[in-house]
Amino acid sequence: MNLSEEVGHVITQNTQDLYFLLKFVEDIEAYIEQRRSPSNMLDDIPKDIRPEFVRYLMDFSNFLGDVRKDITAEKEKKTKAKMSWIFKPSKTYPEQVHDFFIPFIRKSMGPIMYPHYLYDMTLTHAIAILEAFLHDFLAAIFTQRSKTLKSEHTASYKEILSFPSMRALTDYLADTRVEKILSEDIDKVAGKLQELFSIDIARFHDFNVIREAFYRRHVVVHNKGITDKKYCEKIPNSQVDVKLSTNYKYLATLFAAIAQFIDYLDEHFSRKMRYKRAPGANFLLTNP
Numbered sequence: 001m002n003l004s005e006e007v008g009h010v011i012t013q014n015t016q017d018l019y020f021l022l023k024f025v026e027d028i029e030a031y032i033e034q035r036r037s038p039s040n041m042l043d044d045i046p047k048d049i050r051p052e053f054v055r056y057l058m059d060f061s062n063f064l065g066d067v068r069k070d071i072t073a074e075k076e077k078k079t080k081a082k083m084s085w086i087f088k089p090s091k092t093y094p095e096q097v098h099d100f101f102i103p104f105i106r107k108s109m110g111p112i113m114y115p116h117y118l119y120d121m122t123l124t125h126a127i128a129i130l131e132a133f134l135h136d137f138l139a140a141i142f143t144q145r146s147k148t149l150k151s152e153h154t155a156s157y158k159e160i161l162s163f164p165s166m167r168a169l170t171d172y173l174a175d176t177r178v179e180k181i182l183s184e185d186i187d188k189v190a191g192k193l194q195e196l197f198s199i200d201i202a203r204f205h206d207f208n209v210i211r212e213a214f215y216r217r218h219v220v221v222h223n224k225g226i227t228d229k230k231y232c233e234k235i236p237n238s239q240v241d242v243k244l245s246t247n248y249k250y251l252a253t254l255f256a257a258i259a260q261f262i263d264y265l266d267e268h269f270s271r272k273m274r275y276k277r278a279p280g281a282n283f284l285l286t287n288p
Contacts (some may be wrong), residue, residue: 001138002144002275003141003144003145003273003275004275004276004277004278005278006140006143006144006169007137007140007266007269007270007275007277007278007281008277008278008281009142009281009283010133010136010137010140011133011137011262011266011278011281012116012281012282012283013136014129014130014132014133014136014262015133015259015262015281015282015283015285016283017129017256018129018130018258018259018283018284019283019284019287020128021122021125021126021129022122022251022252022255022284025118025119025122025248026248028114028118029115029118029248031116032111032115033111036265038223040053041104041107041108042105044100044104044107045104046096046100049094049096049097049100051095052097053097053100053101053104055091055093055179056089056093056097056101056203057104059087059089059090059091060089060101062085063085063088066085066239067085070083071083071084074117090232111158115247115248116147116287119246119247119248119250119251120220120225120246121217122251123213123217123220123246123250123251123254124217124221126213126251126254126255126258127213127214127217130210130258130261131182133262134178134182134189135178135179135182137170137265137269138174138177138178138181138182139174139175139178141269141273142173142174142177142178143170143171143174144273144275145160145273146170148196148197149170149174173281181193184213185215185234186210186211186214186215187211187234189201189204190202190207193228197269197272198272199265199268199269199272201261201264201265202265204261205260206257206259206260208254208262209254209257210254210257210258210261211234212235213254215230215231215234215235216231216244216246218231218243219231219244220246225243225244225246226238226241226242226243227239227240227241227242227243227244255284258284259284259285260281260285262282262284263282263285266281266282
């Protein structure tokens with residue numbers, strides 16, 4: 001493959017993965033919304049006790065409301081008094097109502113908790129795919145335009161002759177160079193691309209969205225999504241020990257930014273490296 005074909009393949013492969021990842025999230029989001037509907041939540045409750053079960057739930061809901069009020073009042077008083085609450089239903093309910101209550105609560109927690117896991121996993125996987133794209137994209141540039149591999153590093157004849165062909169040597173050098181570039185944080189990656197190719201990815205209009213996602217991925221993976229000192233040093237107006245909320249709106253914005261970011265790289269590198277862009281290669285832009 002020539003550079004144009006190789007870049008087109010890399011873009012299609014990775015944007016297709018991102019497209020279906022986003023569609024997966026949308027499908028799961030629709031499923032979760034369906035599971036949240038009251039009629040579906042009561043499916044496992046026998047019809048003969050449903051009226052009583054619903055009244056019991058209302059009693060429990062009122063109890064939780066009173067607990068919240070007590071906690072808020074204590075916070076306003078700024079006291080640290082020990083508080084305890086005991087749920088006392090307004091009436092006596094059938095034993096079956098009590099038997100189904102805990103399983104119902106566990107089941108109803110699913111649609112509440114699933115999005116937290118889903119959105120965080122989607123964020124980390126999306127950034128992993130973007131990193132894979134950057135690796136393959138830059139490797140294609142270095143391999144197909146081998147002059148870009150020139151550096152002050154030297155190698156012995158023995159090292160050079162250990163490779164079966166010049167292409168194998170070029171592939172190795174390209175892969176090593178790319179891994180070294182991508183081993184740094186996103187800001188240093190931007191600096192290195194500016195140094196090597198005079199292409200400033202920080203000028204991309206939504207680079208701040210991409211940049212924040214890279215640093216967010218770090219705290220999601222290593223600190224349960226709670227901001228740390230490193231994140232706050234990188235992201236303006238952020239505070240330490242704050243739980244980051246990754247929701248569907250955040251992901252939709254991120255995926256849109258990634259789509260345009262890949263297009264930005266393709267456009268600028270195509271002019272710099274003189275290859276023809278493949279129309280329709282970016283699956284995120286051609287399959288809205």
